[in-house]
Amino acid sequence: QGQLVESGGRLVQPGDSLRLSCTASGRAFTTYAMAWFRQAPGREREFVAAISWSAVSTNIADFVKDRFTISRDNDKNTMWLQMNNLKPEDTATYYCAATKSGTHWTTRPSSYDYWGQGTQVTVSS
Numbered sequence: 001q002g003q004l005v006e007s008g009g010r011l012v013q014p015g016d017s018l019r020l021s022c023t024a025s026g027r028a029f030t031t032y033a034m035a036w037f038r039q040a041p042g043r044e045r046e047f048v049a050a051i052s053w054s055a056v057s058t059n060i061a062d063f064v065k066d067r068f069t070i071s072r073d074n075d076k077n078t079m080w081l082q083m084n085n086l087k088p089e090d091t092a093t094y095y096c097a098a099t100k101s102g103t104h105w106t107t108r109p110s111s112y113d114y115w116g117q118g119t120q121v122t123v124s125s
Helices: none
Strands: 003-007 018-025 033-039 046-051 058-060 068-073 078-083 092-099 119-123
Touching: 003 092, 018 033, 018 092, 018 119, 033 068, 033 078, 046 068, 046 078, 058 068, 078 092
Parallel strands: none
Antiparallel strands: 003 018, 018 078, 033 046, 033 092, 046 058, 068 078, 092 119
16 A cells, blocks of 8 residues: 655745655555645645656646646655745645556546645745
8 A cells, every 4th residue: 555645834924935745655656647736725626736757747737837846756755846935825735646547637636546644834924
């Protein structure tokens, strides 16, 4: 059984930067596309960014494309989400996920096979 664990979420001020990490264990996710989703209270889980298994290709949601980047290092079994110029509307629980059959273009949560427990990001002054 594979496991994904997110870390790095915390309270920050508008305009700050934050890097989230997702560490995989229990199995090799090196052939899985991986992604970040987020969910704010009362809202559906939404796609943020995804990266191919090779780390060559990425897909970033339009609403964060100019501020967020996604990366991964398969040797370290870790994926990151670099978030810059954070805004209050970025406040949410951020989840990492992995899909065996999907690609970096896969944006539906139901297409992902493994999920982490989430890490809370709060942007507030």
